[in-house]
Amino acid sequence: MSPPPAPFRARVDQAVSDRHLHLTVLGATTEQDRKRREAWAGLRDVDALRELARQIKDHTLDRLDEYLAQLIRSFDRLGVKVHLASTAEEATSAVVTIADEHGCRRAVKGKSMTSEEVDLNTALAEAGVDVVETDLGELIVQLDDDRPSHITAPIVHKDVAACARTFERAYGVPYNEDPEALVGIARARLREEFRGADLGITGVNFAVAESGTIVLVMNEGNGRFCTLRPKVNVALMGIEKIVPTLADLSVLLKLLARSATGQKLSVDTQLITGPRRPDESDGPESMHVVIIDHGRSGILQGKYRDTLRCIRCGACLNICPVYRSIGGHAYGSVYPGPIGKLITPLLTGSRAARDLPGASSLCGACFEACPVKIDIPSMLVRMRADLAPSSFRARCKRRWLGVAMVALRSPRLYRLGQRAMKAVLRRRATDGWVEKAPGPLRPWTAAERDLMAPPRRSFCDLWREGRIK
Amino acid sequence: MSGNASTSLAACAQLIHGNRAVLDAVAAATRKRRGHARPVLDEGIIRTAIDGPVVEWFVREAEAVGMSVVRAGTATLLTTVEVILEDPERRWGGSPSRHGQLRELPHLLLEPDLVARYSQLSELKGTLVNPTDDELFAADVGLVGVSAAIAETGSLVRASGADRPRSIALVPPTLLAVVEASRIVADLYDWLAGLDPLAMAADAVVITGPSRTADIGMKLVTGVHGPGAVHIVLLDDG
Numbered sequence: 001m002s003p004p005p006a007p008f009r010a011r012v013d014q015a016v017s018d019r020h021l022h023l024t025v026l027g028a029t030t031e032q033d034r035k036r037r038e039a040w041a042g043l044r045d046v047d048a049l050r051e052l053a054r055q056i057k058d059h060t061l062d063r064l065d066e067y068l069a070q071l072i073r074s075f076d077r078l079g080v081k082v083h084l085a086s087t088a089e090e091a092t093s094a095v096v097t098i099a100d101e102h103g104c105r106r107a108v109k110g111k112s113m114t115s116e117e118v119d120l121n122t123a124l125a126e127a128g129v130d131v132v133e134t135d136l137g138e139l140i141v142q143l144d145d146d147r148p149s150h151i152t153a154p155i156v157h158k159d160v161a162a163c164a165r166t167f168e169r170a171y172g173v174p175y176n177e178d179p180e181a182l183v184g185i186a187r188a189r190l191r192e193e194f195r196g197a198d199l200g201i202t203g204v205n206f207a208v209a210e211s212g213t214i215v216l217v218m219n220e221g222n223g224r225f226c227t228l229r230p231k232v233n234v235a236l237m238g239i240e241k242i243v244p245t246l247a248d249l250s251v252l253l254k255l256l257a258r259s260a261t262g263q264k265l266s267v268d269t270q271l272i273t274g275p276r277r278p279d280e281s282d283g284p285e286s287m288h289v290v291i292i293d294h295g296r297s298g299i300l301q302g303k304y305r306d307t308l309r310c311i312r313c314g315a316c317l318n319i320c321p322v323y324r325s326i327g328g329h330a331y332g333s334v335y336p337g338p339i340g341k342l343i344t345p346l347l348t349g350s351r352a353a354r355d356l357p358g359a360s361s362l363c364g365a366c367f368e369a370c371p372v373k374i375d376i377p378s379m380l381v382r383m384r385a386d387l388a389p390s391s392f393r394a395r396c397k398r399r400w401l402g403v404a405m406v407a408l409r410s411p412r413l414y415r416l417g418q419r420a421m422k423a424v425l426r427r428r429a430t431d432g433w434v435e436k437a438p439g440p441l442r443p444w445t446a447a448e449r450d451l452m453a454p455p456r457r458s459f460c461d462l463w464r465e466g467r468i469k
Numbered sequence: 470m471s472g473n474a475s476t477s478l479a480a481c482a483q484l485i486h487g488n489r490a491v492l493d494a495v496a497a498a499t500r501k502r503r504g505h506a507r508p509v510l511d512e513g514i515i516r517t518a519i520d521g522p523v524v525e526w527f528v529r530e531a532e533a534v535g536m537s538v539v540r541a542g543t544a545t546l547l548t549t550v551e552v553i554l555e556d557p558e559r560r561w562g563g564s565p566s567r568h569g570q571l572r573e574l575p576h577l578l579l580e581p582d583l584v585a586r587y588s589q590l591s592e593l594k595g596t597l598v599n600p601t602d603d604e605l606f607a608a609d610v611g612l613v614g615v616s617a618a619i620a621e622t623g624s625l626v627r628a629s630g631a632d633r634p635r636s637i638a639l640v641p642p643t644l645l646a647v648v649e650a651s652r653i654v655a656d657l658y659d660w661l662a663g664l665d666p667l668a669m670a671a672d673a674v675v676i677t678g679p680s681r682t683a684d685i686g687m688k689l690v691t692g693v694h695g696p697g698a699v700h701i702v703l704l705d706d707g
Contacts, residue, residue, distance in 0.1 A: 028687050048514040055508035062505040065496045069478040076484045084491040094487055136693065137684035153684065160686035179685040183693055190694060195606065211666035221680035221695020224639050227672070239495060246666055247510055250658040254515070264530075264622040265657070265677040268695065273669035279631035283672055290487075297494035305503075 008332060008355040015326035021157055025149075025327045028156045029318040035262025036315055036369065042264070043254070053255055054373045056248045057309040061300060067209040067242045068291075074212025078274030080287045085118075091292045092123035095201070095234055098288050099129050102232045104199035108190075110216065110223040111135035112203025113151060113312060114236045114292060116334045117347070120201070131201070132193045134222035136186055143170040149328030149336065152260045152314035157327045190222070200230035200284060204237035205311070206252060207289075210245050214289065216270040217256060224268055233275070233284035239296050240308040252311060255371035259313040295347040304379055307342050309372040316366035316376060322359055331356060338366035338376045342383060357383040400440050415460070422454045429453035516656045517621040527653045528703065530623030534678035535691065536699040546647070547589045549702055553645060554593070554610060559700060575609035578641055582632035583614040587647070611637040611696070612645045616673070617660050618653045624677040625701070626660060628670035635672055644676075644696035649706045 015021060040046040060067055075082050083098075085091035099107070107124065109115070109131050121142075124131050133142040137154035141147065143166050148154030155163070160177050167182055168175045171189065176182065202223055206215040214235050216223045227233055243249050257263040276283030299308055317323045317337030328336035333344040333353060341356040357380045366376045388394060407413040428434050433450040436442070445451050462468045478496050482489045520526050528538045537559065541549035553559055554575050574595045584590050590612070597604050613633070617626040625646050629635045638644055654660050657675075680695030691697050 031687060042517075044516070044518045045514060048511075052508055052511070052514055055505065058503075058505040059507050061499075062503050063499065065478045065499045068492075068495055069481050072481045072484050082485045083487040084485050084489065086488045086490050086494070090488055134694070135684075136682045140684070155684055160688070163685045179688040179690050182685055183682060183690045187693060191606065194694070195602070208666070211664075211669050213666075213669060219680065220682050220693035221639060222693070224635070224674060225694050228635055228639060239491070244507075246664050247658065247662040250656075250661040251510070251515055253657060253661075254517075261683075263534075263677070265624055265675060267676065267678050267680055269624075269675040269677070271669065271673040271675075272671070273673075274671050276629075277631075277671050280629060280671060281634045282636050283629060291491065293491045293494060297491070297498045300495070300498035 007352065008330075008359070011330040011332055012326050012359070015330040020159075021327050022325060024159050025156055026324050028153065029324050032153070032261065033315070033318040033369070036259050036318065039258035039262040039264065043258070049251065049255065050371055050373050053251050053371060054309065056243065056251055057372055058306075060242055060244055060248075061240065061305060061308055064239065064242065064300065067244055068239060070209040070244075071207055071212065071242055072291075074209060075289060078212045078287075080212065080274055080289055083288060083290045085290055085292045085294070088118035088292075088294055091118040091236065091290055091294065092120050094288075094290045095120060095236070096123055096127040096129070098232065098234055099124070099127065099199055102199070102286070104230075104232055105129055106193075106197045107131045107199040107201050108134050108193050108197040108222075108226045108230065109138075109200075110202035110218065110226045111138050111154070112201070112236055113148075113334065114203050114238055115201065116148065118236075118292065118294065120236070129199070132190070132197075134190055134193070134220075134226060135218070136183065136220060136222075139186060139190070140166050143167075147329065147334075150314060150317055151312050151335065151337070157329065190225075194225040194229055197226075197230045198232065200226035200228075200233045202226055202233070202235050204235050204241050204289075205256065206243050206249055207237055207241050208244075208246055208249055209242055211273055213246070213249075214272045215249065215253075216272065217253075217266045217268070218270070219261075219263075219267040221268060223270055227270070227272060227284060228282060231285045232288070233272075233286070234288045234290060235272075236290045236292060238292050238294070239300075240310075256311055256313055259311075259315040259369070259371040295349070299343075299346050303382065304342065304346055306374050306379065307339065307346065309374055310339050310343070311372060313371060315369040315371065316374075319365045319369040321361060321363060321365070331359075338380075339374070342376060342379055345383065345387065354387045354389075357387060397440075404440075418454075418458060418460075422458070425451070425453050426456075510662075512658065515658045519655060520621075523620045523653050523655050524650050524703070526655070527618055527620040527623060530620060531618075531625075531701055532623070534623050535681075536623065536678055536701055538701045538703050540703045540705060542705050543587070546587055546702065546704060547592060550590065550593065550612065550645065550647075553700055553702070554595070559643075559698065572609060575643075576604070576607065578605070578608045578611045578637045580611075580613040580633055580637050582630065583612065583647060585632065586614065605636060605640055608641045610643045610645055611639075611641040612647070613638045614647050615649075615652060616670075618648045619657050619660055619675070620653055620655050622657060622675075622677055624657075624675045625699075627674050627676060629672040630670060635674075638674070638676070639695055642692060642696060643698045643700070645700050645702065646676075647702045647704055649704045651706050 083094040133139045150156040205217045257266045275287040323337045345353040362377045437445040577595045615625045616628045679691040680693045681691045
């Protein structure tokens, strides 16, 4: 009796059988990865720069108490109101309260994975605040009532036709597969939103402790619009987004765009330092920052601290053979891909996420593509051990592997085992293949695979007989 | 030292709203230092290898990200700008459909700070004086100065200020920027490390090319919300 397939397993099966999805995601991620390599090659010494970025992040995390204090004081000096949130609920209710206090009812929002993490849009909708996503990919996700499937390319799972259908349905415009035309429609629609909104919501790519600067990195110009017209701005950030100095920032900025899209810099790198000054004619009148813990301080304390170095570039997704095969939705989490497999169980602690670390071939590609050198494969192995179930089945499996380990260490026992195996398997084989293997080998053949029966004489036999030299 | 740090974090409790437990949690999580010292920022590692004279380098990189560069002297600044404004192809970045009718004489938003430095620009025709909101959103071109430019990335840096409204460089579909050669720095690091952290502009934008997206079918489309065409008048002032 085998247990019912876990939801994750079912999602993976579904994704793997979706050939169209596979080709769409494979094409896009392969291209993005090629651009990253090209951009990295243009740096003087990319490995030295990555090492420096790692050191900056490690140092910042090691003294996060000091830098958080410095950041809060910088914000205070500038008149930026700071809200701290331990949980997703506290984070969303902080934003709702800000909206209420300022009487805001129409929000424009820049792309923010942290807002996805705390499910901000749902909370705002329940509070009667209209939210419009302004990143083109996120807008299409919102119109489709979908979820982003990639950290930096939220609709990587959709082709042009799917986007055209979305616009046709949501906006009542004629079906048109020309991306230029679709962008034009979005531009016209969002201009009105930008003009009418009274609340601008963004994420934070980096927050500079010494200056109190919030850094936003975008390509479409939507981030600048979100922070131009609305009288109130709210920025959401995890506690790990802090960098100590503006000089440190240059190191991370040099790696972020190159790793994400292959650009040297994104089109808009916006450094926001406080609300509009008294002598300025535009910009937000009041600024709020919501600094979110949501499990991060727990990670900071433990053996997975390195995951907090992540700058959310998405390079590990683009290079990952598993991500390329199944796309982002199959992971069933806000953060997909290699880094998502680690941080999802850590952030959510949910039972549903415990299968995620297993979904890796441990090939190591993500480690090599990471601009801040997070050793994702090693941590996946560690986490698998942490999350291993303690059921009867699991205990049996561990016991069996213990026996196997003893046998594999002793040539004599190994040969004995091999002979026994050969005898059993050859008896069960038809035409050289075993359809149903016994004992611990059963899962192999249960997964719609046959097992090749061992040959009459093994390699070792032939070697000893001198037939192989 | 960690004792001091925790105290200082605790002192921040007066400055924040929401859940103070976050401060305690961070203090607890960092009580035991793991010995990651502050790294030395080695410029030899950070800075991109210099690729020729800085002005030429900047021009090459700016063009590589899709901006155009025309060179001028102080004496020829006005006529150079006029020539660009009179060229409809330049004005619309090749996609008039998205920006409505092509006006014979473009409606121009002129940055006061730039005019203060180059008074001859006040002679430009079509300049909107104290534009209404509708006029702002219907304007064709924004003409601005920059506080710096970065050679390695081909970027323009624009800082907001009293006479430098943010909207001029964002709302119109075409952006025209006057860049003095003397303001070009070699590297992003040079610009950032040279800033005074206690005297930052409220909004400083590093602009690297026309606004763009590749979200739909991985096809690059320029001119999403920000300017779809960016032209640089490079002023030889050295």
